[in-house]
Amino acid sequence: xxxxxxxxxIDADNISRAKIRYILDEIARWGSPVxxxxxxxxxxxxxxxxxxxxxxxxxxxxxxxxxTTGKNATDSALIIDAMDILHRENVDGFCIVSSDSDFTRLSxxxxxxxxxxxxxxxxxxxxxxxxxxxxxxxxxxxxxxEETPAAPASPIKKEEKKPPVSAGGVxxxxxxxxxxxxxxxxxLPIDEAFKSLLVSTVNDVADEDGWAFLGVxxxxxxxxxxxxxxxxxxxPKLTPLIRSLFDLFEVEERPFGEHNLKHxxxxxx
Numbered sequence: 001x002x003x004x005x006x007x008x009x010i011d012a013d014n015i016s017r018a019k020i021r022y023i024l025d026e027i028a029r030w031g032s033p034v035x036x037x038x039x040x041x042x043x044x045x046x047x048x049x050x051x052x053x054x055x056x057x058x059x060x061x062x063x064x065x066x067x068t069t070g071k072n073a074t075d076s077a078l079i080i081d082a083m084d085i086l087h088r089e090n091v092d093g094f095c096i097v098s099s100d101s102d103f104t105r106l107s108x109x110x111x112x113x114x115x116x117x118x119x120x121x122x123x124x125x126x127x128x129x130x131x132x133x134x135x136x137x138x139x140x141x142x143x144x145x146e147e148t149p150a151a152p153a154s155p156i157k158k159e160e161k162k163p164p165v166s167a168g169g170v171x172x173x174x175x176x177x178x179x180x181x182x183x184x185x186x187x188l189p190i191d192e193a194f195k196s197l198l199v200s201t202v203n204d205v206a207d208e209d210g211w212a213f214l215g216v217x218x219x220x221x222x223x224x225x226x227x228x229x230x231x232x233x234x235x236p237k238l239t240p241l242i243r244s245l246f247d248l249f250e251v252e253e254r255p256f257g258e259h260n261l262k263h264x265x266x267x268x269x
Contacts, residue, residue: 004031004092007085011098012040013074017053022142023120024057027095039074041066075102082106086113101126108132123187133226140187141231186234202268214238214264239264
């Protein structure tokens with residue numbers, strides 16, 4: 001897999017310092033953060049708690065004084081640095097960490113230059129900034145496994161809910177959610193609009209028999225909806241999310257290569 005190089009630019013005025021380590025861990029899934037900078041007025045007593053976070057994660061603080069009350073000078077400093085990096089440094093993409101819509105034009109400009117933009121912010125981040133990124137991650141879903149202790153296992157009940165029956169009257173293993181893949185805390189609802197998006201995306205990439213490779217479905221979903229992430233809906237991966245919607249989709253596992261590898265295919269019911 002190609003190891004992309006990213007410039008990580010953090011708006012310290014508009015992100016929680018408690019999420020920085022988890023954000024950098026998330027970025028490591030996509031490539032290497034070769035540039036890591038955090039922007040803010042570090043002379044302010046309110047920013048003193050950031051010191052250990054910056055040191056522990058090798059993030060360089062960039063000082064920007066608040067010259068005028070009500071004006072965010074941090075945004076301007078970050079934008080200027082981003083344009084300098086875009087034209088002078090050999091990076092494949094940018095990670096903009098902020099919940100501020102002021103970076104919408106910056107994100108669009110970077111993408112116009114052929115570079116990738118990953119955005120990170122809180123759920124309250126305005127939609128224009130979210131949609132301007134190639135991919136946007138809501139920071140609330142990061143670090144949940146460490147922040148929330150696992151609940152004790154519930155005793156097995158004698159009466160279990162019966163699995164759904166397919167149209168042919170035969171229960172399929174693919175119709176039953178995978179073991180150990182329980183639904184976690186949801187940030188977004190699985191509403192009718194989201195279900196319609198899933199169904200239409202499967203249709204868009206399906207073959208003549210209606211089957212679509214789930215990996216392609218996931219890629220297209222992100223292009224349509226940059227903030228798409230199964231974790232927003234309480235699932236660690238796309239496969240258990242799709243399996244949970246057994247009234248909408250059929251799921252099929254197909255052998256691939258050696259070592260018992262399998263590809264997941266999905267079809268609308």
